[in-house]
Amino acid sequence: MTAAISVENLVVTYDDFLALNDVSIGVEPGESYGLVGESGSGKSTLLRAIAGLAPVTDGQIVIDGKALPRGKRNKAFYRQVQMVFQDPYGSLHPRQTIDRLLQEPLAIHGIADAEKRILRALDEVGLGPSFRFRYAHQLSGGQRQRIAIARALIIEPSVLLLDEPTSALDASVQAEVLNLLEQIRRDRKLTFIMVSHDLGVVTHMCERLAVMKNGRVVERLTAPDLVAGRITEAYTQNLMVASKGFVRKTAMPA
Amino acid sequence: MSPLLTVDDLRVSFPTRTGTVQAVRGVSFTLGRERLGIVGESGSGKSQTGRAIMGLTPPQAEISAKTLNFDGIDLLSATRKQKRSLRGNRIAMILQDPKYSLNPVMSIGRQIVETLRTHENVSKSEARDRAIAMLEAVQIRDAARVFDLHPHEVSGGMGQRAMIAMMLVAGPELLIADEPTSALDVTVQLEVLSVLDRLVADRGMGLIFISHDLRLVSSFCDRVIVMYAGHVVEELAAADLANARHPYTQGLLSCMPTIGSDRHPLPVLDRKPEWAL
Numbered sequence: 001m002t003a004a005i006s007v008e009n010l011v012v013t014y015d016d017f018l019a020l021n022d023v024s025i026g027v028e029p030g031e032s033y034g035l036v037g038e039s040g041s042g043k044s045t046l047l048r049a050i051a052g053l054a055p056v057t058d059g060q061i062v063i064d065g066k067a068l069p070r071g072k073r074n075k076a077f078y079r080q081v082q083m084v085f086q087d088p089y090g091s092l093h094p095r096q097t098i099d100r101l102l103q104e105p106l107a108i109h110g111i112a113d114a115e116k117r118i119l120r121a122l123d124e125v126g127l128g129p130s131f132r133f134r135y136a137h138q139l140s141g142g143q144r145q146r147i148a149i150a151r152a153l154i155i156e157p158s159v160l161l162l163d164e165p166t167s168a169l170d171a172s173v174q175a176e177v178l179n180l181l182e183q184i185r186r187d188r189k190l191t192f193i194m195v196s197h198d199l200g201v202v203t204h205m206c207e208r209l210a211v212m213k214n215g216r217v218v219e220r221l222t223a224p225d226l227v228a229g230r231i232t233e234a235y236t237q238n239l240m241v242a243s244k245g246f247v248r249k250t251a252m253p254a
Numbered sequence: 255m256s257p258l259l260t261v262d263d264l265r266v267s268f269p270t271r272t273g274t275v276q277a278v279r280g281v282s283f284t285l286g287r288e289r290l291g292i293v294g295e296s297g298s299g300k301s302q303t304g305r306a307i308m309g310l311t312p313p314q315a316e317i318s319a320k321t322l323n324f325d326g327i328d329l330l331s332a333t334r335k336q337k338r339s340l341r342g343n344r345i346a347m348i349l350q351d352p353k354y355s356l357n358p359v360m361s362i363g364r365q366i367v368e369t370l371r372t373h374e375n376v377s378k379s380e381a382r383d384r385a386i387a388m389l390e391a392v393q394i395r396d397a398a399r400v401f402d403l404h405p406h407e408v409s410g411g412m413g414q415r416a417m418i419a420m421m422l423v424a425g426p427e428l429l430i431a432d433e434p435t436s437a438l439d440v441t442v443q444l445e446v447l448s449v450l451d452r453l454v455a456d457r458g459m460g461l462i463f464i465s466h467d468l469r470l471v472s473s474f475c476d477r478v479i480v481m482y483a484g485h486v487v488e489e490l491a492a493a494d495l496a497n498a499r500h501p502y503t504q505g506l507l508s509c510m511p512t513i514g515s516d517r518h519p520l521p522v523l524d525r526k527p528e529w530a531l
Contacts, residue, residue, distance in 0.1 A: 141296065175511075178511065203511070238441055242441045243440060243513060246447045246473040247473065
């Protein structure tokens, strides 16, 4: 079986800075794959490189057996791969109505019956047709993120790139958005690549994950491995401890 | 011993074009020299509660309370001059994101020295020494170098530690921390929290820790207040969190995905209109 996405020895440099250093991952069709690490570890850069938003210096990205060209991606690629960004406050156009926002991808790809698709997309993300002619500033953070998901889904991609989709949201709203993402993945048999700094979220959503540090993958794990604590890298261990909350050091020198 | 801070029936409302929005509706609590957590979602009024105590409510807002008393001083009737002498000196506040809350055109050291010299009559060289000592106390290595750096030259975790240093240098008795680690990485979060924890314990300060992360707050504080729609729905000892009775608190606890729990789909909050009453 060919991997849905395989990234081979990818290198991304910004001037002299090596943002991604020889990174390889393979994601099976229908799988949900997690990328974790601290800020600056390169996890978002990897996602952006796949989406064509970061300059690739070396290595290649293969989607469904076809290697992507180094330069500009074609429309067929964006029909297949869509991205949801971290900040729902920054990723929606402030002066366009939701209707206008959702029409844009349809117009770009020349897809007909926009009317029907917009209503269906809104319905799918749990927002009724009443949201159609509102502006982004009239919505809450969770509702905005739902619109961003609807915008990505409206052209029926097979791969969804999720860059910290819930880190700007409250805990209670996060649960709703995570449930929504799980449900659409099941319904549409989507492939997810999800970036998060929260190991709890990643183990909940993903079957396999890669831990990144300083532009390299330091460890590859399955979610059950992580749960059982079968971890070899001290760095991953640190992330595990951090995800469990604050622990007071009791032995204080007097 | 009388409590450090007494808040009784605090109300904050904002007049808007479409009517009055009541952000805080009758919050009451007392604080001794302990760590108190205030938890709630966006819009629950937790930050406005902290800001009202600090005296940072926007001028158009209306504040009322039966009591808003800090160590014998009525904060509502205090003059601006009195409040200025309290703020930064006896009551200090740590804000969420060091990227926005530090002055970008002033070196970190000068900002700390400014706080100190505003409230205490100290010489420049002594202020410098104390600022560097404070930077060392928040576990910044090479404090003398960081003293001369500007906020954009340091990482988020370092910036937040500098912020803590600035807030603690005048030796406040009450510290209000409004989401002090939400903008930081998980691993850095814990370092900053342990710095904060140690300093609060050593100096015997009262701490109000405002956050939306119930688990984090309960692992850090002695007591937790849970807010919903501007009022307190539950107050409990952090150790008793598992026995939370209010469905909102229970919902907040169970909706977090944790390592090792396999729940699909995650339980979501079923917000009941009567909670907001």
